[in-house]
Amino acid sequence: MLVKLVDLFSFLSVVLRAGTLVFQSVLLGGVLFVLWTARSSPAASEESIARVRASSWKLLRLSAVGLAIVQLLYLYVDSAVLMASADIGFSGVVGANFFISGSIVLVAALFTAIVASGNKKVASWALPVLTVVIMAASVMTNHAASRLEGRPLLITLSSIHELATGFWIGGLPFLVLGLYRAKDIDTRWYITERFSRMALFSVGALAISGLILSVIYIGSWGAILGTAYGIMVLAKVTMLGALLILGGVNFLLLRDYPKDQVMPRLRRLIEAEVGIGITVILTAASLTSQPPAVDQVSETVTPAQVWHRFKPEPPRLAYNFIPETDAATGKPLPPPNATAVNIDGVPLTPRFINNTIESESNHHWMGLVVLAMGLLALLARTGKVRWAEYWPLLLIGIAVFIVLFADTECWPIGWKSVGACFADPEVFQHRMAALVCVGFAVFELRVRKQKKENDPWAMVFPLMCALGGAVLLTHQHAISNVKENSLVELSHVPMGVIAVFAGWARWLELRLPEENRAIPSWIWPMCFVLIGAGLLNYREM
Amino acid sequence: MPAIFLLLLVASATQICWAHAILMESSPRINSTISGPDVDITLRFNVRIDGGRSRVLLVAPDGTSSALTLSKQDKPDILQMRASGLKPGPYKLQWKVLASDGHMSNGDVPFTVK
Numbered sequence: 001m002l003v004k005l006v007d008l009f010s011f012l013s014v015v016l017r018a019g020t021l022v023f024q025s026v027l028l029g030g031v032l033f034v035l036w037t038a039r040s041s042p043a044a045s046e047e048s049i050a051r052v053r054a055s056s057w058k059l060l061r062l063s064a065v066g067l068a069i070v071q072l073l074y075l076y077v078d079s080a081v082l083m084a085s086a087d088i089g090f091s092g093v094v095g096a097n098f099f100i101s102g103s104i105v106l107v108a109a110l111f112t113a114i115v116a117s118g119n120k121k122v123a124s125w126a127l128p129v130l131t132v133v134i135m136a137a138s139v140m141t142n143h144a145a146s147r148l149e150g151r152p153l154l155i156t157l158s159s160i161h162e163l164a165t166g167f168w169i170g171g172l173p174f175l176v177l178g179l180y181r182a183k184d185i186d187t188r189w190y191i192t193e194r195f196s197r198m199a200l201f202s203v204g205a206l207a208i209s210g211l212i213l214s215v216i217y218i219g220s221w222g223a224i225l226g227t228a229y230g231i232m233v234l235a236k237v238t239m240l241g242a243l244l245i246l247g248g249v250n251f252l253l254l255r256d257y258p259k260d261q262v263m264p265r266l267r268r269l270i271e272a273e274v275g276i277g278i279t280v281i282l283t284a285a286s287l288t289s290q291p292p293a294v295d296q297v298s299e300t301v302t303p304a305q306v307w308h309r310f311k312p313e314p315p316r317l318a319y320n321f322i323p324e325t326d327a328a329t330g331k332p333l334p335p336p337n338a339t340a341v342n343i344d345g346v347p348l349t350p351r352f353i354n355n356t357i358e359s360e361s362n363h364h365w366m367g368l369v370v371l372a373m374g375l376l377a378l379l380a381r382t383g384k385v386r387w388a389e390y391w392p393l394l395l396i397g398i399a400v401f402i403v404l405f406a407d408t409e410c411w412p413i414g415w416k417s418v419g420a421c422f423a424d425p426e427v428f429q430h431r432m433a434a435l436v437c438v439g440f441a442v443f444e445l446r447v448r449k450q451k452k453e454n455d456p457w458a459m460v461f462p463l464m465c466a467l468g469g470a471v472l473l474t475h476q477h478a479i480s481n482v483k484e485n486s487l488v489e490l491s492h493v494p495m496g497v498i499a500v501f502a503g504w505a506r507w508l509e510l511r512l513p514e515e516n517r518a519i520p521s522w523i524w525p526m527c528f529v530l531i532g533a534g535l536l537n538y539r540e541m
Numbered sequence: 542m543p544a545i546f547l548l549l550l551v552a553s554a555t556q557i558c559w560a561h562a563i564l565m566e567s568s569p570r571i572n573s574t575i576s577g578p579d580v581d582i583t584l585r586f587n588v589r590i591d592g593g594r595s596r597v598l599l600v601a602p603d604g605t606s607s608a609l610t611l612s613k614q615d616k617p618d619i620l621q622m623r624a625s626g627l628k629p630g631p632y633k634l635q636w637k638v639l640a641s642d643g644h645m646s647n648g649d650v651p652f653t654v655k
Contacts, residue, residue: 078643085637085645086596096594098643143561146588146642148618289644291561295587 013081016074018285018474020105023067024138025281026173027112028166030060031127033174034116037194048187052178057116059177064113067134068106075102097140104137135159142288143217154216161209165284168202169243169277171195176274179267189259192266196254199247206240219294226300227293228482228489232283235473235493239280242501246273268511272504275466279500282474299482301490305343309487315364315536321357324350340541343483348541356540362405363538369398371532377525389448395441399434406430440464458510462524466503472496488540495534502527562586562640565618569652577627577654582609584650588640589617595638597622602630609634617641627654 034056040049079093086092093099108130115126139145139162144154175195182188214233224230246269253262253269293300325332335347342348348356376391407430408414410421421427440461447458473496505523512520566585569575584597592614600606609622620638634650 081645082594082639085647086594086639088594092594096591096639096643097641101643141642143588143642146562146640148589288642289561291563291587295563295565 012077013074014286014289014474016070016077017288018282019070020067020074020138021285022278022281023063023070023109024105024134025162025166025170026063027060027067027109027134027170028131028163029168029170029172030056030063030174031112031131032167032198033171033178033195034060035124035127037171037174037198038178038191041190044182044187044190045184048181048183049190051181051183052187052191055177055181056174059174061113061116064109064116068109068113071102071106071109075099075106078102097145101137101140105134108133108137135163138162143292150216154213157209157213160205161213164202164206164209165281168199168206169274169281171198172270172274172277176267176270179263179270185259185263188263192250193254196247196251200251203244203247210237210240217292217294219292219297220300222303223293223297223300225306225490226302226486227296228486229287229290229293229296231486231489231493232287232290232473235497236280236283236287238497239276239283239500243273243276243280246276264513265516268508268513271511272508275504275507276500279466279470279473282470286474296482299486301343301483301486305483306487306490309343309539310490310537312537313539315367316357316360317364317368319357319361321354322350324354342541343487353541358408360539360541363535365401365405366398367532367535367538369394369401369532370528370535374525374528374530374532377528378522381521381525390445392441392444392448395437395444399437399441402430402434402437406434459507462503462506462510464503465506465524466500469496469499469501469503472499491534491538495531498527498530498534502531561642561644562588562590562638562646564636564648564650567634567650569650571650572652574653574655577629578625580624580627580654582622582624582634584620584634584636584638586618586620586638586640588642590614590620591639591641592620595620595636597637598635599624600633600635602628602632606635629654 034053038049038052038056040046040053075098078098079090082088082093082096083090112127112130112134115123115130136159139155139159142158142162144151144158147154175191178191179188182191218224218227218230218233224234250266250269253266322336323333333350335341335349336353340348340353373391373394376388376394379385379388380391404413407421407424407427410416410424410427411418414421422431443457444461447455447461472492502524505520505527508520509517509524563586564584565587566583568583569580582597592611595611597609597611597620598606599609609624612621612623614620620636631651631653634652635647636650637645637647639645
């Protein structure tokens with residue numbers, strides 16, 4: 001029971017760490033936005049900029065309170081894990097590094113909320129001070145602080161990296177809000193242009209510091225694909241690349257088009273930037289919970305091992321199980337042959353092989369369905385095959401598949417009764433997922449057939465796609481079976497990134513002005529095709 | 542849709558055992574055979590360790606476990622201790638450490654006393 005509780009709290013700790021990083025970034029971005037980006041100017045309408053500033057101060061206060069709350073929960077959860085794991089009292093926890101730094105962030109966040117509610121002249125000097133305090137305390141709990149060598153350089157680079165992330169990605173929600181609150185096009189133009197200038201500088205700082213940190217923490221080309229750490233960094237870089245493309249489009253729009261034509265597109269593109277940006281921060285939080293690749297040289301998966309696992313092979317659609325026990329004696333059988341070994345050369349038992357066959361087959365069947373959905377969505381996009389518009393019906397196929405095959409011991413094909421099945425939390429989870437699939441099918445069909453694109457419910461589907469991808473990128477990582485788990489990451493992480501892209505591409509298709517929807521409307525079905533192909537080639541041995 | 546999948550994938554993904562302090566070197570080494578009855582133990586990690594909030598248990602051949610007293614830390618990445626009166630048989634060190642960045646890690650070092 002205690003072990004399960006510690007596991008649950010360890011998982012919560014990763015989620016809360018991600019939450020603190022997101023709120024911290026938004027707070028940093030907000031401070032720069034209210035003190036610099038949205039300053040009064042003759043270039044902007046006085047009334048309009050006052051509205052922008054008022055809403056920005058409000059969002060800054062909210063992000064400060066949010067940071068304080070999440071930090072408090074994080075402290076509570078981490079303290080509980082430490083007290084249970086190391087068998088020490090609360091007084092023993094109080095002096096721990098994470099507790100001191102977390103308490104400093106908590107107090108500084110509360111002060112930020114108070115300062116942001118009061119005299120703005122005081123805020124103009126107090127907020128930068130509080131920002132430095134939060135940054136310094138935050139850096140105390142990242143990889144740089146715990147390294148043995150080169151700490152000053154690593155801490156400096158980490159600080160630059162976190163600050164640049166906050167100023168750019170954390171500032172984006174303020175820009176989106178500002179664009180909504182500004183009444184006139186000149187004010188919108190003014191804040192966008194100032195933000196873009198700052199963002200350009202931040203991106204440079206982010207990229208240079210990130211590159212140096214990656215070289216130090218990853219250590220070799222082979223570790224990029226050969227370790228979970230390297231794979232996660234690659235995912236971050238890929239999403240950052242997408243952000244840069246969106247940023248580049250914004251830059252060209254600002255440069256080449258008249259203000260009134262640009263603004264509607266710009267706002268929607270920035271919304272997608274916010275979503276992908278927050279996912280990048282969540283991925284960064286996940287990275288802090290695992291050892292740098294440079295510390296796992298002997299556990300790095302080789303390119304040959306990666307190829308062996310992921311070389312294209314026909315999908316396993318039949319459940320060809322092997323015998324697990326001797327029919328005559330009833331005793332467990334030994335490993336079937338010399339080639340059935342895991343990545344470390346340990347022989348696989350018949351039970352393990354059968355579990356893997358079941359898991360791989362399930363993934364491959366799902367892959368077929370997702371691939372079909374992607375292809376049908378592409379066909380529907382051509383506008384020439386009208387019946388392909390009904391691709392969401394395949395979601396109901398997935399629901400049926402989950403009910404029948406996710407838990408083969410359960411009703412309707414297994415021996416367990418309906419009541420006994422629903423009492424099992426895992427089965428319950430699966431059945432709920434099936435129900436959600438049916439719900440999605442109904443919603444998406446409604447959106448497509450009745451053209452309800454401005455309906456808020458239309459956003460549920462893209463947001464769930466993006467959220468699913470983000471969760472996959474944020475989940476906790478194993479330190480046991482390191483090589484095997486690196487291969488698991490290598491199969492899961494690309495699907496997470498592609499799902500994030502699918503979600504935000506669909507979001508853009510729904511939100512952009514009609515004449516600008518062409519590119520995103522092709523991107524998300526292609527993402528489905530890629531996820532389907534990835535699932536079809538998913539393997540665990 | 543991919544969301545459902547991806548959530549299912551997460552649920553079925555890796556075993557839960559996250560952290561980032563990892564054991565780089567140990568004495569006795571993992572699965573080694575050493576002479577008793579008194580054994581000096583050293584654990585070296587990849588990052589700075591908060592020794593005051595870390596624990597090492599010794600699991601005896603009969604399954605009973607006892608906490609070992611850690612020596613004062615000379616180096617930030619190393620924990621040292623001594624186990625006395627060990628009879629021949631298989632033992633296991635179970636370590637749980639707090640890295641200075643706040644992450645808890647755990648692991649085992651099995652060894653045999655001849």
